[in-house]
Amino acid sequence: MTNSCYPLPALAALLIVASAAVIAQQPAPPQGQQPTSVELRLTGDPGSPPRLAVPDLLALTPDRETQEAARTISEVLWDDLNFEREFALIPRDTYKSIPAAGSIDAVPFDRWRELGADGVIIGTVQKTPTGIRIEMRLYNVRARQSAYNREYTGSAANPRVYAHTMADELHESQRGLRGVARTKLTFASDRNREPVLNTVEKRDVKEIYVADYDGANPRRITINRNLNITPSWSPDGRSIAYTSYRSGMPDILISNIYAGTMESPSKGAGQNFLPVFSPDGTRLAFMSTRDGNSEIYIMNRDGSNIMRLTNNPAIDVTPTWSPTGAQIAFTSERRGQPQIFTVNIDGTGLRQISFESYADRPTWSPAPHNEIAFAARTGPGFDIKILGIASGETRQITFGEGTNESPAWSPNGRHLAFSSTRAGRTQVFTVDRDGRNLRQITKDGNNTTPNWSQ
Amino acid sequence: MTRKMNALMVLAMLVAMVVGACAKKTPPVARPMPPPAVTNTGTLPPAPPPPPSPVSEPVPVPPMPVEDAIGSKSLDDLNRDSPLKPLFFDVDSADVNTEGQQLLQANAAVLKKFPAWQVTIEGHCDERGTAEYNLALGERRALAARTYLVSLGIPADKVKTVSYGKEFPFDAGKDDSAWSKNRRAHFVITAK
Numbered sequence: 239m240t241n242s243c244y245p246l247p248a249l250a251a252l253l254i255v256a257s258a259a260v261i262a263q264q265p266a267p268p269q270g271q272q273p274t275s276v277e278l279r280l281t282g283d284p285g286s287p288p289r290l291a292v293p294d295l296l297a298l299t300p301d302r303e304t305q306e307a308a309r310t311i312s313e314v315l316w317d318d319l320n321f322e323r324e325f326a327l328i329p330r331d332t333y334k335s336i337p338a339a340g341s342i343d344a345v346p347f348d349r350w351r352e353l354g355a356d357g358v359i360i361g362t363v364q365k366t367p368t369g370i371r372i373e374m375r376l377y378n379v380r381a382r383q384s385a386y387n388r389e390y391t392g393s394a395a396n397p398r399v400y401a402h403t404m405a406d407e408l409h410e411s412q413r414g415l416r417g418v419a420r421t422k423l424t425f426a427s428d429r430n431r432e433p434v435l436n437t438v439e440k441r442d443v444k445e446i447y448v449a450d451y452d453g454a455n456p457r458r459i460t461i462n463r464n465l466n467i468t469p470s471w472s473p474d475g476r477s478i479a480y481t482s483y484r485s486g487m488p489d490i491l492i493s494n495i496y497a498g499t500m501e502s503p504s505k506g507a508g509q510n511f512l513p514v515f516s517p518d519g520t521r522l523a524f525m526s527t528r529d530g531n532s533e534i535y536i537m538n539r540d541g542s543n544i545m546r547l548t549n550n551p552a553i554d555v556t557p558t559w560s561p562t563g564a565q566i567a568f569t570s571e572r573r574g575q576p577q578i579f580t581v582n583i584d585g586t587g588l589r590q591i592s593f594e595s596y597a598d599r600p601t602w603s604p605a606p607h608n609e610i611a612f613a614a615r616t617g618p619g620f621d622i623k624i625l626g627i628a629s630g631e632t633r634q635i636t637f638g639e640g641t642n643e644s645p646a647w648s649p650n651g652r653h654l655a656f657s658s659t660r661a662g663r664t665q666v667f668t669v670d671r672d673g674r675n676l677r678q679i680t681k682d683g684n685n686t687t688p689n690w691s692q
Numbered sequence: 693m694t695r696k697m698n699a700l701m702v703l704a705m706l707v708a709m710v711v712g713a714c715a716k717k718t719p720p721v722a723r724p725m726p727p728p729a730v731t732n733t734g735t736l737p738p739a740p741p742p743p744p745s746p747v748s749e750p751v752p753v754p755p756m757p758v759e760d761a762i763g764s765k766s767l768d769d770l771n772r773d774s775p776l777k778p779l780f781f782d783v784d785s786a787d788v789n790t791e792g793q794q795l796l797q798a799n800a801a802v803l804k805k806f807p808a809w810q811v812t813i814e815g816h817c818d819e820r821g822t823a824e825y826n827l828a829l830g831e832r833r834a835l836a837a838r839t840y841l842v843s844l845g846i847p848a849d850k851v852k853t854v855s856y857g858k859e860f861p862f863d864a865g866k867d868d869s870a871w872s873k874n875r876r877a878h879f880v881i882t883a884k
Contacts, residue, residue: 437771437880438768438771438772439860439862441860444859465856465859465860467823467859468823468824481827483854483856486812486854487852487854488827488854488855509831509853509854509855511827511828511855512824512827525827525828527828527831527835527855530835532827532828532831532832553825553828553829553832554828555824555825555827555828556824556825569824569825571825576822576825596821596822598821598822598824598825599822599823599824613822618820619820620822641819643822643823644822644823644824657823686823687823687824
């Protein structure tokens, strides 16, 4: 079963880098004083997020790779920190004139204060016999002291991973926030423009891809030259379940992306679509037409213990798990148009929660936000809406630019990935839960049905 | 009567082939080639005069039916210009209307002529529904076509269904004309 599944040696290497970076973290060099963690927190003006500058890191070795790593890390770190909106990032081109710190300890605080910065991240990159060594410090510009230090060593193959790690750790320590800089997106793409074999029609294959949350490092996961859609991460981020037509019939496959192996849990029984992992990773909810009509089922990851959750002559489709795994939200047209329903996983407690002209692809936000996002028909196309389950209130976060479908939450519940035709072809975008901070993630080919890793 | 005619046609065809093969060995511009035998029209082609052949062995008649060219086409050629016509649907509907029933009756008549064929009915949707819901709707369309064919006496095990949702539109356009072409049950002959 491994023949048509790409193992990801490069990604695996990155993972090792990432963990090596964490393992290799050194305790910060002793400071003149040891303030408490509360005092270490950077603050801005009252009511405003801290204003932060991220100039290029200092390359301590003159080779081109180190120079490029220094610039890449600072650019990516700026983007990562900007993404969560916990800091007000000062645009990088406004501080080109400020001279680089002569060393990590010689910071021109006056110049940074003139710019209005509350904090500045100064770092160095140095080539080592085995890779690179990176040192980064967050300075409190007002207090003229270091507020946070990290040192990383590892491979020089992908400098972005150091920035992502730094951003997540900074968000955690400074803002108590679980950032998403090291998360990934999976989606289906026809970017290869390969024709489907065994058909006289002109059809392009769709394969499953994985990319960093910001769209960098896209990698192809499947190579079966057929239709592969609706990928969904396992909670541990090591497996992706998806619908594949590689046998000619739609079925559920699980690719273990670092091991390079594949599982076929439904073993070809009927047509099976839209698999989603339970929050504990032990089960899959999915839609199947095995009993003659599209219904929602739950099975163990290995395909055992199949349980039918719905029993209705209408279309039941697109399941998603609640964060606790106790409930499933899904789409049903049992009362006319497709609407979102919730039901306990023992089949009790059915409840219609959307009242749109057409709603589909529910996705249940992680705690603490008890919300379900979905695509709702708002005109000729669809827009993304978010429903507060407790409040019963719905708010719209896209507004008729192209058609907007298939929302998926980020693991911290602050962002959504979705597909949109606003830029021409169908592309993956991310947006914050208040509708701001729209980013286009993919550009090549058509890219659909995104899903965000934990 | 028909069988006799068929036998005659096959004979004529074989003769024409033999003559053609002989003609190839003659000098290039010596004389015009005989016209190729045409067998795929409803009217009988004029049979060429029997050749003055010294060989009098009987020409075996192949057992396969040759009532028209469909039986001898490759699967790809068959599907490129399929005798099984696609069934179109209204927006967000899997209902087979009267026109659709007539079309399926014609498709069933073809399938009854070729009982060895295996057929897959693909269910397709236009892009105005969501990707996920359309996977279910496409299957419902394919099943509606299959159910009607089975009710007309087509064996259930000859007809499979598969839903492609809105993943493989036939017309990439963004208007009613394109969308109406994309809401269909599409017939693919997979074995014969």
